[in-house]
Amino acid sequence: MSAVSRHYVLAAGGTGGHLLPAFALAAELHQRGHHVALITDERGAKIPGKPEYLPAHILPPGRIAGRNPLGWLKGARGVWQGRAMAKRLFDSFQPSAVVGFGGYPSLPTMLAATSAGIPSVIHEQNAVLGRVNRYFAGKVDAIATPSEVVDRLDDKYAGKVTLVGNPVRAEVLALRDAPFPEFSEDSLFRILVTGGSQGARILSQVVPEGLAMLPTALRSRLQVIQQCRPEDIEGVRERYATHGIPAELGTYFPDMAERLAGAHLFIGRSGASTIAELTAVGRPAILIPLPYAMDDHQSANAREMVAGGGARVLRQPPITTEDPDTYTGEKLNELLREQADIQQKMAKDLCLQIQAIAQRPETLANAAHAAWNCGYPKAAIDLADLVESFGAAPIMDVLRVVPEGGAPAHGTQGALAREGAR
CATH class of the missing domain: 3.40.50.2000 (Glycogen Phosphorylase B;)
Incomplete structure (x- = not known):
């Protein structure tokens, strides 16, 4: 031609x-x-x-x-x-x-x-x-x-x-016309968790605890795929094992498009590419904007998807630092208490958000369609x-x-x- x-x-x-x-x-x-x-x-x-x-x-x-x-x-x-x-x-x-x-x-x-x-x-x-x-x-x-x-x-x-x-990757865009995975009151509930290139530590601490708080009927159906930082992965594995929640963990998934295709719910940051892929495929999400992002742009990124009904936001309060290694004595104890309080509150809020979106199959399916409608x-x-x-x-x-x-x-x-x- x-x-x-x-x-x-x-x-x-x-x-x-x-x-x-x-x-x-x-x-x-x-x-x-x-x-x-x-x-x-x-x-x-x-x-x-x-x-x-x-x-x-x-x-x-x-x-x-x-x-x-x-x-x-x-x-x-x-x-x-x-x-x-x-x-x-x-x-x-x-x-x-x-x-x-x-x-x-x-x-x-x-x-x-x-x-x-x-x-x-x-x-x-x-x-x-x-x-x-x-x-x-x-x-x-x-x-x-x-x-x-x-x-x-x-x-x-x-x-x-x-x-x-x-614009999104061709392999992700190819999933746009695929149906949302079947979800009923008896089916598995597949959750995909990623932390992006920054700030995955808080997700490694909060998500397992939040999922453990779910009612038994919902928790027993969980199947989790979670991307973790290398230094966090064994701790996350132990948390899920303690709570009896099946989880596949990795530091990098080369087949992320396939993982997204099979997921019923996404939990993670609200980077621009993440929002684009979620709305291209049509996957409901609980978004946790990175509180340290320049101009708080991750909160702004989530705005359209939340307004359309395809996502909910879970706030992470900013803390002094996520790295306690630079602190000693009473300052270290104060930091650890601050972190523990924030993580406990976030875990409870996450549990409530998941219950609100997933207790009835039609609620999750409607959120998926709303996310799809936000795509370009x-x-x-x-x-x-x-x-x-x-x-x-x-x-x-x-x-x-x-x-x-x-x-x-x-x-x-x-x-x-x-x-x-x-």
Whole structure:
């Protein structure tokens, strides 16, 4: 078939929250016959799930944070070096547009794009506009958002905004039309628990205790799958064994999409990718926003799903620290008492939340449908359409015959790879 093949650069921070939507967009653009390159940091280059056809180019660290002026100078130097490197990559790759997904590695890339006059788009994953995306909101051509309301997005940029949602992995999106697992008063009750990349310790302590408080009739039907930190896993295993609750534990599940497909209820953090996948598949959730998240964005992420009836929120009060190893004497005792009180209250609240949502099969099924209604299944398609609408000048387009498998081979990918290796 014939298609117009263009080049696009995606820039994303080194976390799954930034990179998973970038991977989904790359897959959609590749399927349309375009060439795509990724700019990220060292962490991002190691994130599982990067497509083989997506070359990754690592920029030097350029985070400007803290109170140390020497750190500022080092960070500013990294940003400047990254900007220069991105410009050299653009000279080789000649992108039709550059898409920023937030995070510090996107800062020098977007600086290079906007200064060079290359059409640019930012995509925000969270329901609060992040710092880097806030900086570029007035400089880019378009702003793609994950929900109808995004905090800290100035109204004066409303003309640039397009609601697309958060793109999710193809294997997750494929589950959207699958029925909700059968759930009756006699069936197993399968619960999936994950803590994300941060703060899983509190879940390892609270969830087993909360499940143990359930009425016997409900507790006897439990089947738990829980992701734990390596240092917590044996303690969690012991807690479940003490309460007689069957649980499969692991530090990482490569088949998470299948686990989600079989779950009746999700318990965990409310990161942007988590919300996107829960609503894509239609799984009810008890969400525990990370209280230390920047701008409390995880609470904002949960807002739409809760309002739609697909989720409930369990609050985790912030405490001085989750690491008692730095405390001694009476301060340590005070911290441990504070932690124990918080965990006990959260466990009781979790028990009540589960009872409210799962005691009657129709309540759980209705919550699942409500979660499904909050999804944006065309997010990757709509974002690709938006990106394709920029940089479409005839001089940038090359008409090629594209094979059925996707993008044709092209010399500039090799040039870009060589440039990134310098």
